[in-house]
Amino acid sequence: MIIGICGGTGSGKTTVSNKILETVDSNSVALLQQDHYYKELAELPLEERAKQNFDHPDSLDMDLFAEHVGALKNGRAIDRPVYDFTIHTRSRSTVRVDPKPVVIVEGILIFDNQALRDLMDIKIFVDTDADLRFIRRLRRDVTERARTVDSVIHQYLNTVRPMHLEFVEPSKRYADVIIPEGGFNSVGIDLLIETIRAQLAARQSA
Numbered sequence: 001m002i003i004g005i006c007g008g009t010g011s012g013k014t015t016v017s018n019k020i021l022e023t024v025d026s027n028s029v030a031l032l033q034q035d036h037y038y039k040e041l042a043e044l045p046l047e048e049r050a051k052q053n054f055d056h057p058d059s060l061d062m063d064l065f066a067e068h069v070g071a072l073k074n075g076r077a078i079d080r081p082v083y084d085f086t087i088h089t090r091s092r093s094t095v096r097v098d099p100k101p102v103v104i105v106e107g108i109l110i111f112d113n114q115a116l117r118d119l120m121d122i123k124i125f126v127d128t129d130a131d132l133r134f135i136r137r138l139r140r141d142v143t144e145r146a147r148t149v150d151s152v153i154h155q156y157l158n159t160v161r162p163m164h165l166e167f168v169e170p171s172k173r174y175a176d177v178i179i180p181e182g183g184f185n186s187v188g189i190d191l192l193i194e195t196i197r198a199q200l201a202a203r204q205s206a
Helices: 013-023 046-050 062-073 130-144 149-174 186-205
Strands: 002-007 029-033 078-084 089-097 102-106 122-127 177-180
Touching (some): 002 062, 013 102, 013 122, 013 186, 062 078
Parallel strands (some): 002 122
């Protein structure tokens, strides 16, 4: 069962994914995040890499992403790339991901890509107000990705917000379920988890 979790930057997608991982048997769930599938930029100087529009679909290797999701859905293990956000390029190492009964696919642009959408059994959109999303992104990028406050604000105004309005927000129409406020919506998450458990039980008894 492939579950797509989409939403804008800082919407709470990872929180929702983690709550599923914590609640559903961890041996039954694999997580695949869009952030690991940015294209290789090692041929560019670091200064040029930092100028790329990482919120546009063209910044991602969607063919490889869809190929890996399809492999997991068909019971085959994958070697997932590792992306280093401090230097804007892929690491030489990879991470082995084994197929599980449930695969969570998470990212801001996963509903924009039809090949990925067609692989999903459940599509969830995490819908959170823009001010909260920006604050969360600012905190994350400064503490986890070695960015300055000014660089985060500049990127948000020049690429993140425009790309959200052009690609992310319109993709909400593909969702089967919309969860407002992300990880703070305990009722929505509980209902989602019960749906996953019911579908898992039905597939195991079939």
